[in-house]
Amino acid sequence: MFVKSKFRLLALLVLPLVLVLTTGADHRDAPGLINDPAVDINDVYAFVDPNDTSKVVLAMTVNPFTAPGINQTFSPDALYQFKIDNTGDATEDLVIQVTFDQPDIVGPPDPAHPDFNLNTASNPAQKFTVRGPAKPSKTGPVNTVLTSGTTFSGMIDNRSTDTPNTFTDASSGITAFAGARDDPFFFDSTAILGFLRDPVGKTYVPARGFSKVDFFAGVNVSVIAIELPSALLKGSNGNTIKVWGTTNVFTSEKRTFKTKKGEMPTAPHTGSKTFAQFDRNGLPGINTVLVFPEHKDAFNLAIPSQDKDLFRTDVINHILPINGGDAAQAAAVADILLPDVLTLDVTNATDGISGGYDSAGTLSLKLNGRRPQDDVISVEVNVLTKGAITGVNPTTNDVPFLTVFPFFAKPHTAHEGVQPRN
Amino acid sequence: MKKIAMLFHIALCLSSAKSAETNNPVDLEIDFWAQRAERDASDFLAPEKLGEAYLQKARESGNLSYLKKAEKALKKSLAAKPQHTQAMNWLSYVYCMQHRFRDAMALIEDAKKLLPDDPFSFGILGDCYLELGDFGNCESNYLKALELAPSMFSYSRWANLQFMKGDIPAAIEFQKQALDDAERKIRVSAHIAWCQVQLGYTYFRIGKFEQAEEYYQDAIKTNPGGNLPLEHLAELRGAQDKFDEAAALYDKALALSPRPETYQALGDLWAFAAKPEKAEPLILKAAGMYLESVNEDNVHYYHHLAGLYSDSRKLPDEALRWARKDYDVRQGVYALDCLAWALYGKGDFKEAAQTIKKALAFGTRDSHLYYHASMIYFRADDLPSSRDMVRKAQELNPYYVKFHAHR
Numbered sequence: 095m096f097v098k099s100k101f102r103l104l105a106l107l108v109l110p111l112v113l114v115l116t117t118g119a120d121h122r123d124a125p126g127l128i129n130d131p132a133v134d135i136n137d138v139y140a141f142v143d144p145n146d147t148s149k150v151v152l153a154m155t156v157n158p159f160t161a162p163g164i165n166q167t168f169s170p171d172a173l174y175q176f177k178i179d180n181t182g183d184a185t186e187d188l189v190i191q192v193t194f195d196q197p198d199i200v201g202p203p204d205p206a207h208p209d210f211n212l213n214t215a216s217n218p219a220q221k222f223t224v225r226g227p228a229k230p231s232k233t234g235p236v237n238t239v240l241t242s243g244t245t246f247s248g249m250i251d252n253r254s255t256d257t258p259n260t261f262t263d264a265s266s267g268i269t270a271f272a273g274a275r276d277d278p279f280f281f282d283s284t285a286i287l288g289f290l291r292d293p294v295g296k297t298y299v300p301a302r303g304f305s306k307v308d309f310f311a312g313v314n315v316s317v318i319a320i321e322l323p324s325a326l327l328k329g330s331n332g333n334t335i336k337v338w339g340t341t342n343v344f345t346s347e348k349r350t351f352k353t354k355k356g357e358m359p360t361a362p363h364t365g366s367k368t369f370a371q372f373d374r375n376g377l378p379g380i381n382t383v384l385v386f387p388e389h390k391d392a393f394n395l396a397i398p399s400q401d402k403d404l405f406r407t408d409v410i411n412h413i414l415p416i417n418g419g420d421a422a423q424a425a426a427v428a429d430i431l432l433p434d435v436l437t438l439d440v441t442n443a444t445d446g447i448s449g450g451y452d453s454a455g456t457l458s459l460k461l462n463g464r465r466p467q468d469d470v471i472s473v474e475v476n477v478l479t480k481g482a483i484t485g486v487n488p489t490t491n492d493v494p495f496l497t498v499f500p501f502f503a504k505p506h507t508a509h510e511g512v513q514p515r516n
Numbered sequence: 517m518k519k520i521a522m523l524f525h526i527a528l529c530l531s532s533a534k535s536a537e538t539n540n541p542v543d544l545e546i547d548f549w550a551q552r553a554e555r556d557a558s559d560f561l562a563p564e565k566l567g568e569a570y571l572q573k574a575r576e577s578g579n580l581s582y583l584k585k586a587e588k589a590l591k592k593s594l595a596a597k598p599q600h601t602q603a604m605n606w607l608s609y610v611y612c613m614q615h616r617f618r619d620a621m622a623l624i625e626d627a628k629k630l631l632p633d634d635p636f637s638f639g640i641l642g643d644c645y646l647e648l649g650d651f652g653n654c655e656s657n658y659l660k661a662l663e664l665a666p667s668m669f670s671y672s673r674w675a676n677l678q679f680m681k682g683d684i685p686a687a688i689e690f691q692k693q694a695l696d697d698a699e700r701k702i703r704v705s706a707h708i709a710w711c712q713v714q715l716g717y718t719y720f721r722i723g724k725f726e727q728a729e730e731y732y733q734d735a736i737k738t739n740p741g742g743n744l745p746l747e748h749l750a751e752l753r754g755a756q757d758k759f760d761e762a763a764a765l766y767d768k769a770l771a772l773s774p775r776p777e778t779y780q781a782l783g784d785l786w787a788f789a790a791k792p793e794k795a796e797p798l799i800l801k802a803a804g805m806y807l808e809s810v811n812e813d814n815v816h817y818y819h820h821l822a823g824l825y826s827d828s829r830k831l832p833d834e835a836l837r838w839a840r841k842d843y844d845v846r847q848g849v850y851a852l853d854c855l856a857w858a859l860y861g862k863g864d865f866k867e868a869a870q871t872i873k874k875a876l877a878f879g880t881r882d883s884h885l886y887y888h889a890s891m892i893y894f895r896a897d898d899l900p901s902s903r904d905m906v907r908k909a910q911e912l913n914p915y916y917v918k919f920h921a922h923r
């Protein structure tokens with residue numbers, strides 16, 4: 095997708111315009127997520143594999159702000175899903191599901207790896223299973239485990255950062271990775287926060303200036319990445335697919351908490367085999383930034399086809415103080431940001447998200463899914479200020495991305511230290 | 517050259533020793549976030565995460581000095597971002613653990629204005645009300661927390677309230693749910709072990725030593741580096757009259773975390789085993805550590821000092837002084853019990869009886885509470901009540917006269 099025009103608001107409408115007011119793209123975006131970071135989606139990525147353009151990579155990150163040396167687990171109570179709309183109606187036509195077994199957090203010390211102790215939760219082994227892509231029996235926020243389509247498993251082994259944790263199903267050509275990685279998001283969060291607290295119309299300079307510190311440098315996340323032939327994802331919308339990620343958790347049939355003696359709550363994970371949506375993410379930071387605090391949990395429980403009805407006002411009212419009160423622009427931007435999905439041309443291996451206003455006031459944007467290396471923050475700040483601010487964010491990640499699947503950099507290790515502030 | 521090789525070898529050994537020491541997850545967190553917090557004064561997240569890690573360290577080890585560190589870090593986070601609700605939440609939790617209940621409640625009310633439906637807020641408020649002896653408000657807040665987020669945290673809180681209200685089967689049921697949630701959802705060994713210890717301790721309090729042993733052993737397997745499972749197993753061994761084995765376990769726990777409570781427990785153990793020469797220095801050490809903490813404006817150990825001067829080192833005036841101070845801070849069951857017991861030690865049996873009656877009115881079923889009541893009623897010339905209390909203690913826990921640690 096390539097757009098070039100001057101002062102055309104319409105051009106803005108294809109930009110995943112994101113203001114990050116808190117800590118990250120979608121890191122800890124709602125209060126309900128803090129108790130279980132394993133189902134807190136930080137970011138979702140969708141891009142064409144540059145090494146094999148017949149394939150698409152879909153990825154999501156969870157477990158925000160994991161300190162090096164701590165290998166967080168995935169939730170055995172959750173259904174991690176990539177949802178794909180290939181007909182253009184913001185409803186999933188296909189899903190890819192990943193589930194995890196209970197991690198082996200208790201076990202004997204491993205003599206082969208004396209630095210690691212399997213008796214602690216820091217180095218668990220955990221089996222995972224990939225299902226799909228396949229048509230779901232139930233669309234929307236409550237889902238069930240797929241019973242048809244490709245199914246294969248792998249075992250996460252975090253005892254060394256060199257373990258590939260990558261498994262391929264030969265018959266379908268699908269490859270999956272799950273495990274700890276460097277957080278691929280790079281963002282001078284505190285500076286941008288300073289800017290947003292003193293928005294457009296007053297001064298563009300935050301209190302301590304833009305000094306391009308990567309707030310996410312040195313921390314790890316847990317990544318699920320799936321590479322698969324793009325042919326498996328295409329539908330009536332041709333080469334264009336829309337992608338979002340969800341985490342769904344076991345639903346309880348009944349939850350009652352009575353003070354009366356003898357009336358116990360039922361255990362949340364017994365009885366039902368359905369999974370209720372807990373978090374979702376498409377474009378970076380929509381919920382984190384553009385939804386009011388009291389609606390953040392509700393946003394995570396909603397589905398893309400409801401977005402315009404439920405959250406358009408929130409988005410507009412968040413943009414207005416930042417864009418100088420331009421109501422038309424705010425409304426137009428809201429209409430393109432919602433529904434919250436990533437749009438990918440599965441034949442375009444060259445582009446991700448880049449561009450912005452140039453010095454002449456011309457807007458040039460390339461938008462295609464989202465790649466790990468895309469500096470979405472620079473683009474966003476530039477567009478928000480109509481080119482007044484450029485180059486305020488680090489342009490690259492703190493560590494180089496891999497050039498092959500899973501593309502995300504190896505995790506930081508314990509005791510490697512924290513980068514000095516520049 | 518040989519010297520250099522030797523120095524290199526020593527350096528290597530020291531480096532691996534450090535590495536082994538800091539592979540404990542919470543120590544890794546502290547290490548990392550402390551460096552991050554130092555790097556950037558405007559970074560609100562790093563001090564918040566550091567405060568959370570110190571808080572977890574305090575919970576895991578029972579070492580309250582980490583609370584001061586947590587407080588400092590969290591205040592730094594709030595200085596960088598005054599409305600950072602997560603830091604407000606953790607700081608209120610720190611205040612609660614420090615027995616600064618009014619501070620905790622004021623801060624959590626501020627946090628609630630920003631996030632009205634945060635289950636964390638309701639949990640902390642419930643904790644404060646419980647300590648202040650207001651079971652009604654405790655219950656409504658815990659219920660709200662349960663409804664918003666059924667989890668290890670809300671189940672274990674609800675379990676504790678059930679115990680305090682005297683419904684021990686319900687307490688055990690919810691402690692099991694908390695453990696189940698910790699195993700399935702939290703998946704952190706220290707949390708799982710904590711739940712196992714709580715279950716074991718409840719069984720210990722009702723004299724079911726076999727079940728207590730099972731959960732304590734599970735906790736040690738789950739979190740071998742934790743001192744709390746060792747301390748509880750030591751208490752169990754003491755109650756089984758296996759004093760040497762108990763002492764060895766207390767020594768191990770002290771090596772992991774030299775807490776004054778543990779010194780006192782070991783001292784009490786030796787006193788119980790009729791070895792006062794071993795007991796006395798340990799009791800004195802515990803008293804010194806409590807007083808040092810109190811002199812730094814920490815109120816948490818008022819209760820411990822009252823207990824120590826009532827039982828371990830009989831100084832009735834001191835016991836009553838600290839018990840009254842404890843009661844000024846909180847007015848729950850155990851503050852009343854502690855005050856009643858100190859009044860008993862001072863010879864004021866009438867006021868002691870009135871006070872223990874207030875404690876019993878909460879409905880808490882605890883054999884040591886019943887024991888205190890029986891002794892107080894006996895000296896207050898209320899023999900029927902005294903006999904009733906002995907019967908209740910005996911029925912609830914046939915081993916109530918055996919060794920137990922002050923808490």
